[in-house]
Amino acid sequence: MTRYAGNAAALRALVREQEVHRxxxxxxxxxxxxxxxxxxxxxxxxxxxxxxxxxxDYYGTTIGTQPxxxxxxxxxxxxxLHNRCPHKGTRITxxxxxxxxxxxxxxxxxxxxxxxxxxxxIPLKKGYENTGFEQSHAAPGMAPVRHVRNxxxxxxxxxxxxxxxxxxxxxxxxxxxxxxxxxxPVGQLKVAGGVLRYMHNCNxxxxxxxxxxxxxxxxxxxxxxxxxxxxxxxxxxxxxxxMAVEIIAPFMSPYEFFENxxxxxxxxxxxxxxxxxxxxxxxxxVPGYFDKMTAAYGxxxxxxxxxxxxxxxxxxxxxxxxxxxxxxxxxxxxxxxxTLVESWTFQLVDAPDMLLERTxxxxxxxxxxxxxVGHDDLEMYERAQEGLHSNGNEWVNLQRLYSPDEAEQTNVxxxxxxxxxxxxxxxxxxxFMTMGM
Amino acid sequence: MSMVAEAxxxxxxxxxxxxxxxxxxxxxxxxxxxxDEWLDMYADDAFYWMPLEWNQTDPRLTCSLMYEDKxxxxxxxxxxxxxxxxxxxxxxxxxxxxxxxxxxxRDAAANSYVTWTPIHYxxxxxxxxxxxxxxxxxxxxVENGKLKIKLKRVDLINCDAAFGNIQLFM
Ligand code: FES
Ligand SMILES: [Fe+2]
Numbered sequence: 001m002t003r004y005a006g007n008a009a010a011l012r013a014l015v016r017e018q019e020v021h022r023x024x025x026x027x028x029x030x031x032x033x034x035x036x037x038x039x040x041x042x043x044x045x046x047x048x049x050x051x052x053x054x055x056x057d058y059y060g061t062t063i064g065t066q067p068x069x070x071x072x073x074x075x076x077x078x079x080x081l082h083n084r085c086p087h088k089g090t091r092i093t094x095x096x097x098x099x100x101x102x103x104x105x106x107x108x109x110x111x112x113x114x115x116x117x118x119x120x121x122i123p124l125k126k127g128y129e130n131t132g133f134e135q136s137h138a139a140p141g142m143a144p145v146r147h148v149r150n151x152x153x154x155x156x157x158x159x160x161x162x163x164x165x166x167x168x169x170x171x172x173x174x175x176x177x178x179x180x181x182x183x184x185p186v187g188q189l190k191v192a193g194g195v196l197r198y199m200h201n202c203n204x205x206x207x208x209x210x211x212x213x214x215x216x217x218x219x220x221x222x223x224x225x226x227x228x229x230x231x232x233x234x235x236x237x238x239x240x241x242x243m244a245v246e247i248i249a250p251f252m253s254p255y256e257f258f259e260n261x262x263x264x265x266x267x268x269x270x271x272x273x274x275x276x277x278x279x280x281x282x283x284x285x286v287p288g289y290f291d292k293m294t295a296a297y298g299x300x301x302x303x304x305x306x307x308x309x310x311x312x313x314x315x316x317x318x319x320x321x322x323x324x325x326x327x328x329x330x331x332x333x334x335x336x337x338x339t340l341v342e343s344w345t346f347q348l349v350d351a352p353d354m355l356l357e358r359t360x361x362x363x364x365x366x367x368x369x370x371x372x373v374g375h376d377d378l379e380m381y382e383r384a385q386e387g388l389h390s391n392g393n394e395w396v397n398l399q400r401l402y403s404p405d406e407a408e409q410t411n412v413x414x415x416x417x418x419x420x421x422x423x424x425x426x427x428x429x430x431x432f433m434t435m436g437m
Numbered sequence: 438m439s440m441v442a443e444a445x446x447x448x449x450x451x452x453x454x455x456x457x458x459x460x461x462x463x464x465x466x467x468x469x470x471x472x473d474e475w476l477d478m479y480a481d482d483a484f485y486w487m488p489l490e491w492n493q494t495d496p497r498l499t500c501s502l503m504y505e506d507k508x509x510x511x512x513x514x515x516x517x518x519x520x521x522x523x524x525x526x527x528x529x530x531x532x533x534x535x536x537x538x539x540x541x542x543r544d545a546a547a548n549s550y551v552t553w554t555p556i557h558y559x560x561x562x563x564x565x566x567x568x569x570x571x572x573x574x575x576x577x578x579v580e581n582g583k584l585k586i587k588l589k590r591v592d593l594i595n596c597d598a599a600f601g602n603i604q605l606f607m
Contacts, residue, residue, distance in 0.1 A: 197599035
């Protein structure tokens with residue numbers, strides 16, 4: 001049954017000012033339309049250029065559900081290619097990442113391609129003479145994603161020609177990337193430590209929304225963070241607070257803490273929590289780090305960079321970054337009810353190792369499939385995915401601290417427990433879903 | 438359910454059989470969800486390590502699925518008992534199948550004994566059941582006449598795969 005294909009009005013009707021219809025989470029048709037329209041109309045994160053440092057290096061990932069390759073071409077430029085052979089569709093690369101040398105060679109019939117995707121050679125080429133091959137879909141080689149942008153190492157791509165250009169799409173939100181990169185004394189990040197991959201039986205948007213959901217930690221995470229606080233209370237007085245307690249205990253902060261932390265709203269669904277402070281504000285200083293930053297930037301600027309304590313910055317459609325601890329999570333859609341969550345970590349080049357050590361501890365304590373905090377969250381997502389099949393109420397409520405004039409506002413800071421960011425994400429969802437329909 | 442209390446070591450230096458019995462007992466305590474007794478098998482400075490990478494050597498600057506000291510393990514055990522631990526309502530159950538542990542090294546002078554045990558581990562909750570295969574390395578030593586775990590390392594055969602929740606202990 002198709003209700004939504006080619007029907008922009010029906011799609012728009014799914015998103016109201018203060019509530020959204022459950023079909024945005026459970027309908028497989030809506031999911032397919034997201035993959036066909038919303039993701040291709042958006043600038044989607046592909047990978048970090050430190051994953052492909054040398055010519056011929058590649059890394060395979062997805063934009064929505066489409067397989068793509070991030071590859072460093074012979075001229076040093078990073079390209080994004082559709083990862084399918086123009087001949088019969090075979091995925092070109094065998095490993096997730098590696099070095100292909102000067103060209104890709106398809107393992108099926110040995111067509112080969114330069115690292116910008118263009119066709120290099122076909123065995124028995126004669127067989128294509130006088131067949132009109134030059135006019136075929138196969139002739140250009142591996143199709144490139146045409147719109148690619150490397151922002152301070154973070155590579156984004158937009159599949160469709162329409163939509164917004166990069167600057168317009170992101171606007172002022174890029175300041176969160178700036179702050180994350182500036183935290184390196186030499187202004188450079190490197191992917192480090194390995195990626196945690198966690199399978200979720202729920203819609204990808206539940207994860208995106210959760211990144212700015214500040215009314216859930218003290219409730220859903222009472223079991224994990226609350227237990228940390230209780231167990232820590234029993235430690236003998238004077239015991240040095242372990243890094244793990246510093247990381248998990250702030251999840252139990254009271255509502256006022258989150259109300260006062262603030263949320264900032266930018267255009268196109270982007271936004272961040274932690275305008276004034278965040279759960280990352282009170283980490284112990286890492287010896288030697290501030291001196292390095294001062295030497296690189298001068299004291300005032302170093303202080304300004306490190307005083308920025310943004311909590312979660314959401315980039316529509318499907319990533320979140322934590323600048324203060326150099327972490328990026330991508331919510332990769334697989335089906336309406338299935339999402340792969342990848343949590344990536346970065347090393348601040350030329351900064352003390354202890355920063356990476358803390359980042360990795362945060363990642364495994366909060367984002368691993370073995371993480372007790374992760375268990376708390378996934379349980380809620382899966383229950384929601386199940387509960388939404390009820391016909392008793394077809395709407396999800398996103399009304400908290402709603403104000404009727406908010407759709408026209410942007411670049412504003414509001415109460416940290418507002419559901420404005422979620423409403424804002426859905427405004428962007430409607431925009432990029434129906435764009436050009 | 439019952440299993441006799443841990444037998445004291447007969448001599449200062451454990452026999453191979455005593456090492457094997459200890460490793461088998463650890464798995465049984467997990468299966469029977471006797472987590473307080475289980476935690477007692479760990480030395481105060483023990484670590485439970487589940488690498489994320491194949492042949493991982495560094496737990497500090499390479500991420501792991503778990504790299505937890507006794508404080509974090511005790512937090513897990515407390516959490517499993519919690520009234521508001523919703524991901525454990527209903528509770529998970531688990532089941533270990535062990536190959537006979539092999540004693541890889543014994544160094545009485547250094548008070549260090551290492552065993553190696555291939556396992557199959559099943560974890561189940563509601564209608565879901567997952568099977569994992571792993572090699573478990575136990576680094577043991579004797580403290581006050583009892584064996585204790587200094588390091589338990591669990592190498593999953595598919596350590597780099599995308600998993601759903603793994604909520605108990607392998
Ligand atoms: S499918 Fe790639 S060469 Fe034939
Ligand atoms: Fe959470």
